Amino acid sequence: MRFFALVFMALLGTFAATADAAEVSTEIPDLLKPYLVAQAFDCSDVSCKRLRSCEEACFKLLQRGQRVRDGDDHGIPCENLCSRPC
Numbered sequence: 001m002r003f004f005a006l007v008f009m010a011l012l013g014t015f016a017a018t019a020d021a022a023e024v025s026t027e028i029p030d031l032l033k034p035y036l037v038a039q040a041f042d043c044s045d046v047s048c049k050r051l052r053s054c055e056e057a058c059f060k061l062l063q064r065g066q067r068v069r070d071g072d073d074h075g076i077p078c079e080n081l082c083s084r085p086c
Contacts, residue, residue: 041055041056041059041060043060043064045060045066045068048069048077048078048079048080048081049080051078051081053081054077054078054081054082054083054084056081057069057077057078057081057082057086058077058082058086060077061077061086062086
């Protein structure tokens, strides 16, 4: 997790450093937006019925290692939310 934080800060610093000093943009680069979405999810182990989206189910399966999300081990977590593999 620290690695991602360091990469995020490095990319954000590079983005800010390349901006014109007179025009400092507060907009987040498109490259970093998926990581901001992931930060909105917590690590709690709850049932699929309590999850809000397929993205959250994928986060819990891939980032948190909650294999219970994919009961038949075919790469599609919480089939009530997702219709495709992560």
